[in-house]
Amino acid sequence: MNETLSLLMNHRSIRKFSDKEVTREQLERIIAAGQMASTSSNVQAYSVIAVTDFEQKRALSALSGNQSYIEKCPVFLVWCADLYRLQKVSEAHLGDQPGYADSVENFIVATVDAALAAQNAAIAAESMGLGIVYIGGVRNHIAQFSERLNLPEQVYPVFGMCIGYPDQNPGIRPRLPLEGVLHHGVYDASKTVEAVQAYDDTYTEYMRARSGGKSASAWSQVMAKRLSEPVRLHMMDFLQSKGLMKR
Template sequence: MNQVIETILAHRSIRKFEDKALTEEQIKTIVQSSQAASTSSFVQAFSIIGVKDQQKKTKLAELAGGQAYVAENGHFFVFCADLYRHQLIAEMYKQDSDQVLESTEKFMVAVIDAALAAQNAVLAAESMGLGAVYIGGLRNNLEEVCKVLKTPARVVPLFGIAVGYPLAKPDQKQRLPYEHVYHEDEYEQNQETYIAQLKQYDQDISSYYEKRTSGKRNDTWTGQMAGLLSKPTRMYMKEFIESKGFNKR
């Protein structure tokens, strides 16, 4: 096993950081690593907004649901789906590209490009001894997030990544079983097998929580997911995305 794979397999979310800012060199390396990720048809449909201003970080922490580590970290990156530059290109060439830019396909390209770039960013950060955590809570109120970051049309902040020097290293959460995730030649649809794997995974996760909290918590993964699926969240998203010029066709 090489060092890259060891770094990937050692990943865990870090939510407590030292009060120490990243250097400009570290920031540039992380961004350049993001840019090295694969991109569909060389479209490069993403942008990254680095947030240094403490007032803005504090406001984003509030909008993300009061997550302190959005404000308290070495650097905060916001990854955006971005077709703004492509709109400008269409105008440069005096062509009407609204049908293409507003398509579901181009929205998917922008989201996938941003996600691939972000994973490279996290891997780069962790390879430098830093820690990171993804922040999906920015999507709680994207209208206000866009105001804070002053994003134009055809740009949608998707999530943030808080990066910094770890203060603590939590235990790693076990992922779903390999056999449950990897299907060969066709999708495995034997429900008895599927449910048996989920029940075994529930036991593993319950044991993890029980050990981590000294017996104060022992919930299961399927229980968490059932709770998540019972409460509609961010139901404004479709209209908001369309209002930004995405996913309209």
């Protein structure tokens, strides 16, 4: 296994950070590495907001489910799908032609672009000895969160990312068996379900060890609970209010 594969296979989410600062140079290299990710048709439809001010981090934490590591990490990155930039720079060239920045397809392109760039940045950060954790809670109160960051129309926060030097050494969370994820030629529906049976046992043991015996839920049970909860049903109305996903 080479150094890159070793880094990828040892990813852990870090939720406790030391007081050591992340330098401006490190941050810029991390974002530059993110920019080198693949991007659909070179649209580069994303922006990143780096938050280091404690009061701003505290306010954003409160809007994201009071996750304390947002306040305590040296740098909190907010990864945004950004079609505003494309819309504005295209106006002079489009003339009377209609623009379709508000289409579902362009929404998907921008969201995927942001995710690809963010994962590149995550690996870059880990290669420097830093740790990261993604924060989906930025979408809990997404309208207030966006207002706090002064996000214009056609921009929305996809997720946050805490970055800093780890002050913990958590175990590696097991993933689904490869045979349940990798299909050859066509999708094998029976195989993907069968793989979960074995994974449930692995996941149960992992949770039992991680919680000191307090939790031993199977993965399928956890996912069933997740699917039964009406999570962030405000997203469609919010996105359309920002001029996204209209056609």
